[in-house]
Amino acid sequence: MIKVGIVGGTGYTGVELLRLLALHPQVELAVITSRSEEGVHVAQMYPNLRGHVDLKFTVPDLDQLASCDLVFFATPHGVAMDMAPKLIEKGTRVVDLGADYRIKDLELWSRWYNMEHTAAEAAAEAVYGLPEVYREQIRDARLVANPGCYPTATQLGFLPLLENDLIDADRLIADCKSGVSGAGRGANVGTLLCEASESFKAYGVYGHRHLPEIKQGLTDVYGKQVGLTFVPHLTPMIRGIHSTLYGVLKAPAGDLQALFEERYADEPFVDVMPAGSFPETRSVKGANTCRIAIYRPQDEDTVVVLSVIDNLVKGAAGQAVQNMNIMFGFEETAGLQIVGLMP
Amino acid sequence: MIKVGIVGGTGYTGVELLRLLALHPQVELAVITSRSEEGVHVAQMYPNLRGHVDLKFTVPDLDQLASCDLVFFATPHGVAMDMAPKLIEKGTRVVDLGADYRIKDLELWSRWYNMEHTAAEAAAEAVYGLPEVYREQIRDARLVANPGCYPTATQLGFLPLLENDLIDADRLIADCKSGVSGAGRGANVGTLLCEASESFKAYGVYGHRHLPEIKQGLTDVYGKQVGLTFVPHLTPMIRGIHSTLYGVLKAPAGDLQALFEERYADEPFVDVMPAGSFPETRSVKGANTCRIAIYRPQDEDTVVVLSVIDNLVKGAAGQAVQNMNIMFGFEETAGLQIVGLMP
Amino acid sequence: MIKVGIVGGTGYTGVELLRLLALHPQVELAVITSRSEEGVHVAQMYPNLRGHVDLKFTVPDLDQLASCDLVFFATPHGVAMDMAPKLIEKGTRVVDLGADYRIKDLELWSRWYNMEHTAAEAAAEAVYGLPEVYREQIRDARLVANPGCYPTATQLGFLPLLENDLIDADRLIADCKSGVSGAGRGANVGTLLCEASESFKAYGVYGHRHLPEIKQGLTDVYGKQVGLTFVPHLTPMIRGIHSTLYGVLKAPAGDLQALFEERYADEPFVDVMPAGSFPETRSVKGANTCRIAIYRPQDEDTVVVLSVIDNLVKGAAGQAVQNMNIMFGFEETAGLQIVGLMP
Amino acid sequence: MIKVGIVGGTGYTGVELLRLLALHPQVELAVITSRSEEGVHVAQMYPNLRGHVDLKFTVPDLDQLASCDLVFFATPHGVAMDMAPKLIEKGTRVVDLGADYRIKDLELWSRWYNMEHTAAEAAAEAVYGLPEVYREQIRDARLVANPGCYPTATQLGFLPLLENDLIDADRLIADCKSGVSGAGRGANVGTLLCEASESFKAYGVYGHRHLPEIKQGLTDVYGKQVGLTFVPHLTPMIRGIHSTLYGVLKAPAGDLQALFEERYADEPFVDVMPAGSFPETRSVKGANTCRIAIYRPQDEDTVVVLSVIDNLVKGAAGQAVQNMNIMFGFEETAGLQIVGLMP
Numbered sequence A, B, C, D: 001m002i003k004v005g006i007v008g009g010t011g012y013t014g015v016e017l018l019r020l021l022a023l024h025p026q027v028e029l030a031v032i033t034s035r036s037e038e039g040v041h042v043a044q045m046y047p048n049l050r051g052h053v054d055l056k057f058t059v060p061d062l063d064q065l066a067s068c069d070l071v072f073f074a075t076p077h078g079v080a081m082d083m084a085p086k087l088i089e090k091g092t093r094v095v096d097l098g099a100d101y102r103i104k105d106l107e108l109w110s111r112w113y114n115m116e117h118t119a120a121e122a123a124a125e126a127v128y129g130l131p132e133v134y135r136e137q138i139r140d141a142r143l144v145a146n147p148g149c150y151p152t153a154t155q156l157g158f159l160p161l162l163e164n165d166l167i168d169a170d171r172l173i174a175d176c177k178s179g180v181s182g183a184g185r186g187a188n189v190g191t192l193l194c195e196a197s198e199s200f201k202a203y204g205v206y207g208h209r210h211l212p213e214i215k216q217g218l219t220d221v222y223g224k225q226v227g228l229t230f231v232p233h234l235t236p237m238i239r240g241i242h243s244t245l246y247g248v249l250k251a252p253a254g255d256l257q258a259l260f261e262e263r264y265a266d267e268p269f270v271d272v273m274p275a276g277s278f279p280e281t282r283s284v285k286g287a288n289t290c291r292i293a294i295y296r297p298q299d300e301d302t303v304v305v306l307s308v309i310d311n312l313v314k315g316a317a318g319q320a321v322q323n324m325n326i327m328f329g330f331e332e333t334a335g336l337q338i339v340g341l342m343p
Helices: A012-022 A062-066 A079-089 A106-113 A120-125 A131-140 A149-163 A210-222 A256-263 A313-327 B012-022 B062-066 B079-089 B106-113 B120-125 B131-140 B149-163 B210-222 B256-263 B313-327 C012-022 C062-066 C079-089 C106-113 C120-125 C131-139 C149-163 C210-222 C256-263 C313-327 D012-022 D062-066 D079-089 D106-113 D120-125 D131-140 D149-163 D210-222 D256-263 D313-327
Strands: A002-007 A027-033 A070-073 A093-096 A143-145 A172-178 A228-234 A241-248 A270-272 A290-295 A302-309 B002-007 B027-033 B070-073 B093-096 B143-145 B172-178 B228-234 B241-248 B270-272 B290-295 B302-309 C002-007 C027-033 C070-073 C093-096 C143-145 C172-178 C228-234 C241-248 C270-272 C290-295 C302-309 D002-007 D027-033 D070-073 D093-096 D143-145 D172-178 D228-234 D241-248 D270-272 D290-295 D302-309
Touching: A002 A012, A002 A062, A002 A079, A012 A027, A012 A313, A027 A062, A062 A079, A070 A079, A070 A313, A079 A093, A079 A120, A093 A313, A106 A120, A106 A210, A131 A149, A131 A210, A131 A313, A143 A313, A149 A172, A149 A210, A149 A228, A149 A241, A149 A256, A149 A290, A149 A302, A149 A313, A172 D172, A172 D241, A210 A228, A228 D241, A228 D302, A241 D172, A241 D228, A256 A270, A256 A290, A302 A313, A302 D228, B002 B012, B002 B062, B002 B079, B012 B027, B012 B313, B027 B062, B062 B079, B070 B079, B070 B313, B079 B093, B079 B120, B093 B313, B106 B120, B106 B210, B131 B149, B131 B210, B131 B313, B143 B313, B149 B172, B149 B210, B149 B228, B149 B241, B149 B256, B149 B290, B149 B302, B149 B313, B172 C172, B172 C241, B210 B228, B228 C241, B228 C302, B241 C172, B241 C228, B256 B270, B256 B290, B302 B313, B302 C228, C002 C012, C002 C062, C002 C079, C012 C027, C012 C313, C027 C062, C062 C079, C070 C079, C070 C313, C079 C093, C079 C120, C093 C313, C106 C120, C106 C210, C131 C149, C131 C210, C131 C313, C143 C313, C149 C172, C149 C210, C149 C228, C149 C241, C149 C256, C149 C290, C149 C302, C149 C313, C210 C228, C256 C270, C256 C290, C302 C313, D002 D012, D002 D062, D002 D079, D012 D027, D012 D313, D027 D062, D062 D079, D070 D079, D070 D313, D079 D093, D079 D120, D093 D313, D106 D120, D106 D210, D131 D149, D131 D210, D131 D313, D143 D313, D149 D172, D149 D210, D149 D228, D149 D241, D149 D256, D149 D290, D149 D302, D149 D313, D210 D228, D256 D270, D256 D290, D302 D313
Parallel strands: A002 A027, A002 A070, A070 A093, A093 A143, A172 A228, A270 A290, B002 B027, B002 B070, B070 B093, B093 B143, B172 B228, B270 B290, C002 C027, C002 C070, C070 C093, C093 C143, C172 C228, C270 C290, D002 D027, D002 D070, D070 D093, D093 D143, D172 D228, D270 D290
Antiparallel strands: A172 A241, A241 A302, A290 A302, B172 B241, B241 B302, B290 B302, C172 C241, C241 C302, C290 C302, D172 D241, D241 D302, D290 D302
8 A cells, every 4th residue: 555646636637547546456545736726625626536535635745745655747747847856855756647757858858848847867767657668667767757648559559560670760650639638627719519529620730749759759669760740630529549650661561460469468458459450449438458450451561550548548647557556566457457438 | 256147238238237247356257148249259349348358149048047146137128028037936136127127017017118028926026126215125136127227317316305205296307318328229320420419309208118117116205106297308428317307395395405415325326416516427427326416496496306327337237236236245336436437 | 781790709609690691691791899809810710701701800999880780799798788879879770699688677687697787778678589579679679689598499489388378387497408509619617528528417507697588588478477497408519409398287288289380380480390209409500490399298287398499590690680680671581591400 | 493303312411412402592402212211201301401391202213303404313332323324315414422433443443342333334424523623524524423522532632732743642641530421321330329429440441432532533633543541530520521641742842832722722612721720620511611731740741731521511412512513504602602510
């Protein structure tokens, strides 16, 4: 049993963390912070938690947080940069669901996030929390940078191809579709039901902050700089990401289906579907699973990978809990034995 | 640990039962039947179950089913009528999620279901599986008739008022709204996305099969025949029922809020919300909870009760598991500790 | 050909007015105002208008507006109260789609709108713009108070029953469901797609501003004060209102279907559907039509009326154009010959 | 004024044709056929047409159809193949919204449609009804093959690039997303609201019937065989197609924005949006418009084109009416002056 805190619990990743941690057998939820909602019962804001979470939001307090074994940051970028180094110094481990520690090149980070990075040491130490690649480093990490949602779905889809140097890494294409919860719980006109339902559109084509994160991850496993065109789209649904990935085979490929199945055979949360399957985002709704299918349309040399996750679970809170499980030596699936809600 | 079978597992209540039972600590899923899908892997039809349920659909076989401690029927009416009596004779207990045993007056049943009832004895023995009213009888029941979705939300909302004889029982109004999953997984034009989304309509105003069931239940707790106008509506969402209930107070009422809170104080799955709350169906999405709020608009003598459930959980599969827990002396909340999926 | 202005054109009723007026054969759109969007092309905010409307938002200017034959106010309450009297004095007629002139009892108005009413004379002169009741007065009106959305659907459903004194007017019930666009285009958390889709809830049970408006309208046609319980609900769709209305017959009723058909026989925008129909909100999506069906469930004495409109058309902009047509002697259906968008 | 007939009017393209033709100033709707719904009022099936269309479905009759100036076929493939040749022989012109005459290579057609083609002469004569490319031929055509929905959005997006030989035509990628109405009004489990809403998935990756149609069209304007990877996806909304198109520039490109604007300057139904725009499908909901935006992310050599249409309008019925207008010398925009329904 460990004591856990959450900084910034009012957004969608915050409430999703609460949903998962409330039922985790080895976690005691000790503190959840929010400056704006101080004193408000968590369950008043999120009635689904009535009877499950009996905490009030409090103002972040370093000492109180430091009494936890682990603190999750579910905050906009810039917050964890300030507080996480202080916590790890005091012996509290941190999983940051925000973007502060995802990019190793801090100049690049600053350019994309319009902000100076003030925690270079912590950033250098931070481990990128994609267990399928960095599990061993996560085990002993004091600070884990939980991956973004698009980066999770996209990297898991490209990995086996790049690790085996099968496709032209200069011209990768990731055509990604996200449910609206990826935009968070902020009151914006663009994500009103009347604006975002019954419609489909691309956004961020000139540049989305997940682009450098994905490129860094793919470059790391490939060993050389990759080239990537990344087009995110807004889909009229609450949860789910569908990455449709395109790459051109360098040479006659072998059995790609077998390659993917072997790569992920021991992964509890990556499910390579049978050949000919079409992964649906709803099949992972509420679950920490990434489902993948591989195609070579018309047997030509373009490979198409379909990769789906729930952006709030494997793309955020669920992966954070998975990282926690690894960090504390729990069963990796503890608290994450969830069947997707279908229909 | 008990052995459980499911007859008719291809519909939405079937897959929902599987979702719940797959993670139930005291249940071994032994058999699931479907004539049309014989030999098909359950997880092929419902990919959310991949990795959780490793069963194939089989043709119903009485001996195989009789080797179970409990069999759930998730079948259209008429099926359980035939098989359930044979099973209980062999010592296998039954929870019927269909309609065969819900109505005690078999002539009335025949009129609404256009079919002769051929299991009068079993029907007489069957216990109506609304634990909030019939918990003691459920404990020892061999055959439980699991309530319909509208009846569950509506009865739980009216109960405290009728038990205390506070409203005019001759003119009850239940204006009920259901998500589309209530109509099942059959391929009908009316429930296509293009027909049922972005629209709202009433249906069954001249008579819905849940009307006699609700009237029977309310009459039972009231002690006298009640009068009810019941108008169901189709709402463009997958899950959820919202019953808006109207009654006219007979006399100056006391504290209705307190009345409801006391009535349900010990109920693990009925949550009376604070005064002034508006229960949202999404707060119970995937959960076995009924959330209720009570109003007297403009302090006049009309009482308005708002009652929400997930039609597939507290309105079907969840309540069935709750009944199973009661029947076998398990913790009543076993396998049902679920936080609603929100957002 | 008349010159028309719109004050407050950035909200949903504003853009809907533009959609209708852009194609109206007798209207020249001269000016559209918005303080916040000054200088912005209308079609930049609403790309559906590209190629149809070539106007920029301007700051409201009395003289410019006074050069119009008619000005529509699509503004929050309080705005038209200030400007409309000045315009009608200058000879420009006004249709107010806001709430400033809907309630005749200004004290009552002030209580519900938390604001003093400063235009008593104009309010006294204003004609309530429900053509099915006040067509003759609208013809010569200088100032028309365009009805609210719930009030339109609800009054049209109750009218024939109250005009003929058929139901107990003390205990009317209006259980109303609205699409989310009724809440406007403001950036509120509650109307985000992730909050309002896949869910259903009541709101405003203790009192909604349309309650006094509906009561005033019904009282006017009935001749005596009516009693009404009005419960609005939020439905996960963009457009549409469905009013389910309940009343108790005072005496054995005659042919209600015929009564409704006769009452609305000459109305171009009220469609009494054949007996046994279930009006769907989608059948009026984008159209200025109110569709109605009448029921007596189980032939008892409770009458159920189903009434649907598009809240942005017959419930707002379309009805405003209909009023304009009447005021200027155009064909009443001019610019409103629209087939609902289905599917 | 011309007399028009529709064969197969019960599907979504059929009702959409009715919506458009009901208000077309130069069209008299004379006959609409359906074998299954013979005798049924069109407005009973589609209540949005009440008051607008007063026709009953009849069994197709060659003589009756031949009395029309134009007959639309809104039928599954195979039907127009049989009847259209007979009609054009009798002097009735035909627009086929089905697939029978879209592919010039009849062997290829047979392979994709699993059916022998029995009208080689008519197929040879048929003009592909994409006015932006074949307007002159359409003018005098007796038989027009109305393009498919994906092909319309995709070809209009690629055209300027291929006509000017700017991109590598061997590796085109079309990642396309369609609303569910593209799947038609048939009662299929896969398009139920409970299956297709709140989810996103690809389909037909191994081969969709629109692939050969798109390749033929692109090859025709390019002058050489093109290579195309086409991945269609199902999006949880009713109407709309969003094509995201990828191509690799062969050489430093000039001003692509200007190129597109010039190409479509005189096209009434293609709207090249300002640089930096993200076309939303809802901006063309119900309208015959294709909206396009062009990008070069990170100024690299991959071009991204975003192209949206309403699949039932510019992707089907609207384009058919546009073709009719051209064929009969009407104003090309007659009956198609529609503002998209937004919100």
